[in-house]
Amino acid sequence: MNKQMKSLETNVNADLIIKEAESLVGRFNRRHFLKQFATLGGLSLLTGCSISNNDSVEKLLGQVSRFNDKAQAWLFDPNKLAPTYSEALITRPFPFNAFYSEDKVPQVDATDFLLEVSGRVSNHKSWTLAELQALPQVEQITRHICVEGWSAIGRWQGVPFSEFLKRIGADTSAKYVAFYCVDGYFTSIDMATALHPQTQLTLGFDGQPLPARYGFPLKVRIPTKLGYKNPKHVRAIQITNIYPGGYWENQGYNWFGGS
Ligand SMILES: Nc1nc2c(c(=O)[nH]1)N[C@H]1C(S)=C(S)[C@@H](COP(=O)(O)O)O[C@H]1N2
């Protein structure tokens, strides 16, 4: 067999492995796989080595799969509460993640910030940060789980989202709540999750105003959902019956992304 044919066969193997791995651990980790296999695929093309015999591939898949098993146990039924933790278990420093690096974090000016509200609501008024801060606030210490294979426990302060839905006169029989962010990110959740007692319009992190990297001026914290369904730097909220999708969801991630 010549070298070209051999690398062709390697590609077929790689494709098969990706398919097998995906059905093994679900589409949850597509982003992770694509990242890893882009490198491994390139490597096998250059070396002509079959990656199906590669120990590190097996190890990686095993690790991601085990992580997902754990994640499934942490995320659950929207009618039940997500686990809460003691202060001693808070992860410090708390990890940063976004579709860009930390030096690109948007710097939002608090003075002219307005949170827009649209769709199936009776009160379409926009909210200043001061108005949001004047609403009753609660705190949670919960676990944030990212599909890229990490989780961390954090402490967030904010307005129960169900309380905010009342203030805007939301039609709670509508199907979806969509979130649009300053950095172009967006995601959406079902109404049951929006009404969940732990879903929070978050203004504070660890007793301080929400730092820029964690979503200033506000994020929506949803401990029953995966990290990508926890939008940071939210600038607009829409109540709608039309499926809004999301930044990662539109690229093949599970829309439900949790419990
Ligand atoms: N606006 C915005 N929100 C976002 C993201 C993003 O890129 N932009 N990434 C999501 C993902 S994948 C994760 S894991 C968390 C990370 O939040 P953290 O930086 O507070 O850990 O933010 C989520 N919300």
Ligand SMILES: [Mo]
């Ligand atoms: Mo994530």
